[in-house]
Amino acid sequence: MSLEESFSNLRVDHQDNQFTAHDHYESVNSNDLADVTQLFQELSDRLQARTIIKDPNFDLFEGTHSLEVNNKKLDSSLIDLTEEEIHFDCNKPYGFGAKEGEWDQIDYVSAILDRLMRLVVCWLNDYQTLPTTLLSCKYMEYFLQKWTLPPLDNVNVLNTGDPIYDDVLGSCITGIGYFTKFARELLKAGVIFEEEDLNFNAMGLDLYLGLPNKVKTLKYINKGLETLSLIHDDKRTILLTNILKLTSCLVKLEDHILFYSSTTQHLDEMIDLAQKLYDEPELDKAYPVGSFSMEIQKRLANQFPPKKLVEPSSNYDGFIVLANDIKLILKIAQANSSLEIIQFANFFNKIRQLHVIARAIFSLFVMRDDRSVLGTFTLHDFLQAHVLPIANNLTKISPQIENALDPILQDCISVLFEWYQNSSQNTCRYRQGYNRQILLWDSVQAQLENVLTQLGSSSRLVVNQSGTAQENNFIESYASWAFVMKLNAMIEFTLKGFDLDCYKPFESYSLFWYVYYLCEYLQNGLNIIETGIQRTISDIHALNKRMKKLKAGEKKDRLRDQYHKLMELDMPGLQDRLKYMQYERNKCKITQSLCLVEVVQFGILASYNVITNKNPANSKFVNDELIYKLRFKPFSSIGSPETPTFTLSQETLQKFMFKESEFSSRIEESLKFMKGQLNHIEITIGEILRYVESDDEGESMMTGTRLVKEEASEYFTQLKKSSELLKANSKRIVKVLGPKPVQGLENKFTVMLSTSTGASRFFPILEVVERKPRGNGREI
Amino acid sequence: MGGIEYKSLDINSIRHFNELKKLIDIDLSEPYSIYVYRYFLNQWPELCFLAFDSGSSDDDVPIGCIICKSEMHRNSRMRGYIGMLAVEKSYRGRGIAKKLVEIAINKMIDDGCDEIMLEAEVENKVALQLYEGMGFIRMKRMFRYYLNEGDAFKLILPLKDKSCIRSTFLMNG
Numbered sequence: 001m002s003l004e005e006s007f008s009n010l011r012v013d014h015q016d017n018q019f020t021a022h023d024h025y026e027s028v029n030s031n032d033l034a035d036v037t038q039l040f041q042e043l044s045d046r047l048q049a050r051t052i053i054k055d056p057n058f059d060l061f062e063g064t065h066s067l068e069v070n071n072k073k074l075d076s077s078l079i080d081l082t083e084e085e086i087h088f089d090c091n092k093p094y095g096f097g098a099k100e101g102e103w104d105q106i107d108y109v110s111a112i113l114d115r116l117m118r119l120v121v122c123w124l125n126d127y128q129t130l131p132t133t134l135l136s137c138k139y140m141e142y143f144l145q146k147w148t149l150p151p152l153d154n155v156n157v158l159n160t161g162d163p164i165y166d167d168v169l170g171s172c173i174t175g176i177g178y179f180t181k182f183a184r185e186l187l188k189a190g191v192i193f194e195e196e197d198l199n200f201n202a203m204g205l206d207l208y209l210g211l212p213n214k215v216k217t218l219k220y221i222n223k224g225l226e227t228l229s230l231i232h233d234d235k236r237t238i239l240l241t242n243i244l245k246l247t248s249c250l251v252k253l254e255d256h257i258l259f260y261s262s263t264t265q266h267l268d269e270m271i272d273l274a275q276k277l278y279d280e281p282e283l284d285k286a287y288p289v290g291s292f293s294m295e296i297q298k299r300l301a302n303q304f305p306p307k308k309l310v311e312p313s314s315n316y317d318g319f320i321v322l323a324n325d326i327k328l329i330l331k332i333a334q335a336n337s338s339l340e341i342i343q344f345a346n347f348f349n350k351i352r353q354l355h356v357i358a359r360a361i362f363s364l365f366v367m368r369d370d371r372s373v374l375g376t377f378t379l380h381d382f383l384q385a386h387v388l389p390i391a392n393n394l395t396k397i398s399p400q401i402e403n404a405l406d407p408i409l410q411d412c413i414s415v416l417f418e419w420y421q422n423s424s425q426n427t428c429r430y431r432q433g434y435n436r437q438i439l440l441w442d443s444v445q446a447q448l449e450n451v452l453t454q455l456g457s458s459s460r461l462v463v464n465q466s467g468t469a470q471e472n473n474f475i476e477s478y479a480s481w482a483f484v485m486k487l488n489a490m491i492e493f494t495l496k497g498f499d500l501d502c503y504k505p506f507e508s509y510s511l512f513w514y515v516y517y518l519c520e521y522l523q524n525g526l527n528i529i530e531t532g533i534q535r536t537i538s539d540i541h542a543l544n545k546r547m548k549k550l551k552a553g554e555k556k557d558r559l560r561d562q563y564h565k566l567m568e569l570d571m572p573g574l575q576d577r578l579k580y581m582q583y584e585r586n587k588c589k590i591t592q593s594l595c596l597v598e599v600v601q602f603g604i605l606a607s608y609n610v611i612t613n614k615n616p617a618n619s620k621f622v623n624d625e626l627i628y629k630l631r632f633k634p635f636s637s638i639g640s641p642e643t644p645t646f647t648l649s650q651e652t653l654q655k656f657m658f659k660e661s662e663f664s665s666r667i668e669e670s671l672k673f674m675k676g677q678l679n680h681i682e683i684t685i686g687e688i689l690r691y692v693e694s695d696d697e698g699e700s701m702m703t704g705t706r707l708v709k710e711e712a713s714e715y716f717t718q719l720k721k722s723s724e725l726l727k728a729n730s731k732r733i734v735k736v737l738g739p740k741p742v743q744g745l746e747n748k749f750t751v752m753l754s755t756s757t758g759a760s761r762f763f764p765i766l767e768v769v770e771r772k773p774r775g776n777g778r779e780i
Numbered sequence: 781m782g783g784i785e786y787k788s789l790d791i792n793s794i795r796h797f798n799e800l801k802k803l804i805d806i807d808l809s810e811p812y813s814i815y816v817y818r819y820f821l822n823q824w825p826e827l828c829f830l831a832f833d834s835g836s837s838d839d840d841v842p843i844g845c846i847i848c849k850s851e852m853h854r855n856s857r858m859r860g861y862i863g864m865l866a867v868e869k870s871y872r873g874r875g876i877a878k879k880l881v882e883i884a885i886n887k888m889i890d891d892g893c894d895e896i897m898l899e900a901e902v903e904n905k906v907a908l909q910l911y912e913g914m915g916f917i918r919m920k921r922m923f924r925y926y927l928n929e930g931d932a933f934k935l936i937l938p939l940k941d942k943s944c945i946r947s948t949f950l951m952n953g
């Protein structure tokens with residue numbers, strides 16, 4: 001028979017989508033098989049060592065994930081399975097009834113579900129893969145397999161005849177399956193990322209066609225609970241009841257993105273149940289042999305190397321993290337103002353990376369399918385709401401200019417959305433997001449300034465004089481806003497690099513100095529905005545004076561009405577905006593002073609000769625100027641503020657260094673200066689903390705952090721701790737290195753960037769450490 | 781003990797191929813498939829260097845190797861890439877890796893690379909120290925980059941100005 005003929009005769013039956021190895025092979029008649037060995041051998045003989053057979057679209061990335069036949073570490077078909085694993089039958093009620101000393105069905109079901117529940121935590125909280133966690137459960141696979149077909153009338157896919165299996169185990173698996181579908185929806189929405197945030201290698205079992213809907217699933221779980229209520233076995237029925245209830249809490253999570261529900265009842269229940277399950281002593285009974293296995297990796301479409309199963313620990317507290325983090329993000333629904341939304345996004349995920357499900361819900365909960373924000377703002381409103389805390393809102397703009405601005409405002413909306421999406425990303429992506437945003441904000445700012453320039457030259461032909469001034473103010477507000485957002489993005493990107501341990505001590509000088517320099521611009525930007533707000537306030541007061549000068553009459557009445565309206569509607573908002581600006585300026589001042597102290601300390605350490613701002617690597621490939629430029633690459637295209645050149649950065653360090661002759665006096669001065677700076681910011685931080693903790697009770701500042709009080713408090717408390725550590729470091733430097741630099745210090749000491757618990761990771765301390773010889777005689 | 785000799789790969793030597801694969805696989809929790817090796821070695825054999833101990837009884841077994849490639853990155857700059865590097869345990873700490881990296885970088889400089897890039901696990905302190913000691917800097921951190929769950933740093937050694945300009949602007953220019 002020719003090869004072609006054999007292939008055409010080969011009839012592989014995969015009607016039910018099932019390719020179980022054993023029964024698949026059994027069903028193929030050996031006469032139908034074609035022997036291709038010789039053909040392959042002939043072809044491979046003709047291959048040259050250099051030849052690679054690959055699809056043109058196959059790239060290295062895919063290559064690093066490629067598998068290899070017959071390589072035990074890379075070929076999942078070589079996984080060894082036990083007889084029990086191969087022949088495990090989901091429709092058999094494992095267990096021996098209530099015979100004394102034997103394991104009962106309820107023992108087995110408890111052990112299976114207890115393990116499965118803990119595997120949910122391994123999958124989500126510990127970022128493990130699906131096949132090594134949930135899919136390792138034969139029942140999970142069996143159900144998902146059934147759901148690849150359209151729904152059956154009966155939600156129950158098990159048929160063991162034992163209600164402990166059919167109702168209790170069956171409903172729990174259905175509930176968990178339902179939840180996995182929700183997790184897959186989150187991934188599909190593109191707000192979190194496959195592999196790094198969540199693994200969803202479902203091996204083709206993610207069709208969910210036959211999955212019952214939510215109502216049926218919850219009803220099924222209730223049936224399971226009823227079954228349990230009829231059994232008189234305290235220990236295990238309590239455990240199983242708690243597990244089933246916890247499952248129904250998981251099923252309900254989708255409500256937050258389907259109906260934008262901000263109800264937290266099921267989350268509180270989840271916390272309570274998880275705590276109970278966590279407190280339970282571990283089960284002494286094992287799950288039936290074969291019910292958890294690597295088998296699925298061997299049998300189904302698997303693009304990954306074999307991976308050992310995850311052994312879950314006693315980790316029910318992972319559900320508490322999940323529930324608390326979702327509760328935290330739902331608080332955004334209580335926002336009373338755009339400022340509270342902004343501050344929420346600023347702080348909720350800043351210091352501690354939230355649970356992946358909570359981060360995903362955040363994005364979808366805030367930016368809704370109907371293209372609204374939190375269901376209350378249109379995109380346009382939302383943009384304005386953003387600019388409003390800092391804009392002059394008395395402006396009426398002409399339709400012509402509105403049209404001209406529209407595409408730019410659309411761009412503003414896109415960047416703003418990116419900013420929001422970025423706030424919920426994992427900690428590494430978060431920094432990269434800012435890297436991209438720097439360009440986007442820069443472009444938006446440039447476009448707005450361009451319109452301003454054009455208005456200045458030709459607009460008088462279209463609009464009258466006073467209109468122009470108002471419109472200029474309006475556009476200026478947007479431009480200043482974009483500038484401030486850009487500077488914040490640049491500062492955040494740079495400082496986040498310290499948090500992620502991306503910099504070496506020698507680089508810290510130029511980076512801290514750069515942030516100090518950016519803060520200078522930010523402070524100016526904030527001042528301009530504040531002046532704008534004050535101008536608007538004065539305009540309103542001027543209206544009052546103008547009105548008083550008028551004689552009684554219609555005009556005076558009109559002006560009085562306008563004045564009262566403005567005083568009533570706009571003035572409180574304007575006052576709040578001024579207070580918010582005060583907060584922003586204080587925050588900027590804190591960052592700036594911390595950076596300044598860092599560079600002063602660097603200067604001192606450089607004067608002692610224990611560090612330089614040049615790469616200490618002793619290699620011919622080192623080119624300090626190129627390294628500097630590479631580090632500043634994200635900012636290289638930014639015109640305003642101009643990126644300091646390498647030479648400038650070198651020169652500035654000289655200013656912070658002392659000559660030997662003036663060492664004693666200058667170090668004295670510097671220590672005093674730093675102490676003054678740090679004392680001052682500690683007072684400011686204390687002030688901010690007071691406002692944060694009292695929900696902005698007071699006249700001078702507004703933080704808008706009511707909904708993220710704890711997170712904002714923690715952020716500023718950490719800054720305070722860093723300030724204290726910097727103070728201590730000033731003293732320590734002199735103590736360790738002596739009153740004056742002496743020869744050879746650089747051989748004895750080096751400098752490390754160190755962080756301590758409770759302190760800000762954005763401002764590590766330049767700590768002097770003794771050089772120690774490495775194990776092999778070399779130094780670290 | 782004899783000296784260490786450094787040679788570029790002879791693509792036709794199946795023995796060297798198998799030995800270097802062994803050398804690298806031993807340190808990986810999940811090994812690369814043969815495809816990955818072939819992908820690098822067949823396309824860039826001149827960017828693979830092996831170290832041999834001339835004093836050893838089997839002086840044809842490599843005791844260290846580096847595998848690289850160089851390609852146009854985003855149509856804007858020539859990027860050299862260090863894919864794998866390993867030195868046999870008993871030979872570590874003698875400057876062999878450093879020498880291999882140096883040879884490879886020199887070759888990539890000769891080939892006109894604008895920068896050299898690689899990824900290293902955050903936990904691989906030895907590798908980080910090795911590369912940073914040659915002028916590489918950490919450009920970004922990648923969350924759970926490796927299948928074995930660790931974060932990684934992307935490191936770059938800039939060789940020319942082109943390395944320091946965002947590729948968006950190089951492409952436009």
Ligand SMILES: CC(C)(COP(=O)(O)OP(=O)(O)OC[C@H]1O[C@@H](n2cnc3c(N)ncnc32)[C@H](O)[C@@H]1OP(=O)(O)O)[C@@H](O)C(=O)NCCC(=O)NCCS
Binds near residue numbers: 807871874875906910
């Ligand atoms: C990384 C590896 C290749 C280094 O090989 P090696 O020949 O021992 O390294 P060298 O002797 O050339 O040392 C070069 C530099 O590495 C660093 N280094 C080497 N051993 C070190 C150690 N034990 N601790 C800290 N740093 C070390 C040092 O910076 C050293 O330079 P120095 O001696 O001038 O200080 C080797 O350890 C290895 O094969 N590791 C497993 C595979 C691996 O991790 N590869 C890198 C993947 S990116």
